Amino acid sequence: MVPATAYLALSAVLFTLGAAGVLVRRNALIIFMSVELMLNSVNLAFVTFARQHLSIDGQVIVFFVLVIAAVEVVVGLALIVDIFRSRETVDIDDVDLLRG
């Protein structure tokens, strides 16, 4: 039987990859996908703890994370499309209108 540590270690590795992607990459689309990666690693941790405590609440929270992730992607991608229309780029280094 696979222990909880294996799942939690996988979750931690995926979260680290996602965080590194958000910090290192400059393409807004890839940053978004890295955020999805982090959300998924947290979902894996939730499901693991739901299994460990035999509590269905962890799986219910994964449902809510899925819903929020879907809405976040819809709004975020609409923003990226809008930025691309006005500035012809999705490189976040070029979107510096608020820089003082």
Added chain:
Amino acid sequence: MEWAVFLPAAALAVAGGIGVVAARQPVHSAIALLIVLASLAVTYLVLAAQFVAVLQVIIYAGAIVVLFLFVIMLLNVRSGEGPAVKLPRQAVAAAAVAAGYLAALLVAALGAARPFPAVPQGFGTAQAVGAALLAGYLLPFELAAVIMLVGIVAAVLLGRRPPAGGEGR
């Protein structure tokens, strides 16, 4: 037996995660993300979360990744990023910070790990999750519907082309 399912899924998930972060083209990142989502759905099945596994495939792989692919094709972004790395030795610094972060996460997460008890019959089915959702989580469930509606309205508003000669938004 469970290891035979978990190990390939975990290896695929980590490989896909590296692919998401390291791919040059956004399309390759999206495909790598799809691999991660599919392998995580497999691990959910091993963890007795069959309803969540189905949701993962339908919502994430079926809707979210397709949305990403649509936008990537719509924008037709020129491949690759500029060569300019603004910080010197950024890769080394990123790897060091990531390693430290991973170590902290592992200490925190593995400290909470306990042996798994046996799964009772019917744990993690759509029936069990639905009963919990509509009993204890009714208000968040309804709020999620409102959030979805707001998201749809926002996407329509943002995606609208400004009317020619109009006042814009």
